Amino acid sequence: MIQATISGEREVGFVELPDPEPQPGWALVKVHASALCTEYKAYLQGLTMDTPGHEGAGEVVAVGDDQGPVDVGDRVVILPQYPCGACDLCLSGDYVYCENNQDFAAVNGSNNGKGTFAHYTLKPGWLLPKIPEGVTYAQATMAIDGVGASFGGFQAIGMDSRDTVLITGLGPVGLGAVVNARFRNARVIGVEPAPWRANRALEMGAEVVLDPDDPEILSTIRSMTGGRGVDCAVDCSGVPSSERLCIDATRRRGRVAFVGESKSDLAIQVSRDMIRKGLTIKGSWLYNRTDYAGVMRVIQESPLIDLLISHEMPMSRIGDAFEVLGKGEAAKIVVNPWE
Ligand SMILES: [Zn+2]
């Protein structure tokens, strides 16, 4: 099989490897679609990756003994990580927080089959939920970070149609948040400096997209919300100034979810920011496994999914895909490993 790699600064490779074989409890998936995430940062910085890709969808082509709930021929979403499947977090659906992740190479003998920018990938069978009929493989990949990440954040803070929601950072995850917010009929105020992304959010139904560098941004948001502030906010940027804006622009007794990651060192003042405001602040990584059907419903029914998938490209052009993403001129990019 072929696995795409990041082999240096702005360099990709295509390595020929033996087809992996599934261990007991695991399945081999033929990857038909894989969505790009943060790998482009490694590509731009020259950090090599041998098995990139973690957002895939495909068809089960082989199963090990004790394969769990999957069978050959199933069309499936490939959920991330290699959680143990046995701890309280895994059993409650919060597998993404598992503290006993399996060592992929120890289980499978090597890292061959770890990435989804590849013809085939290996995964424990219980992390391969089925794709409903009528949903394409490319659309199904949105069930990971595209739609899934902000879905989990909005579940954590109970965002619904009564809310005005501030979404900071309108990259692939933030644009997914616009999809989720519009699906829930919430009013959306976006914050994003890149023109392509701002325009895409407006196309999706954001009422306005503000520039994070505008010194008047806080007063503008307050004046749009009767002087009180937004009901809730989700940060998808991981940028400390935007995380701060989420806290400051949210009304008293409002809710904030942090979804975007970086090496943020945001200082939170417990008294001023939380106690005296009665603010709820939650961190959220992906979503509970039991919310898969809800995430898939957004993918099936939202008219905005095709705007969230801005590019479908052959994997042979994955270098071009990283370039477009790095320029901030894409939402989710999906590659086909077989082209
Ligand atoms: Zn991702």
Ligand SMILES: [Zn+2]
């Ligand atoms: Zn676990």
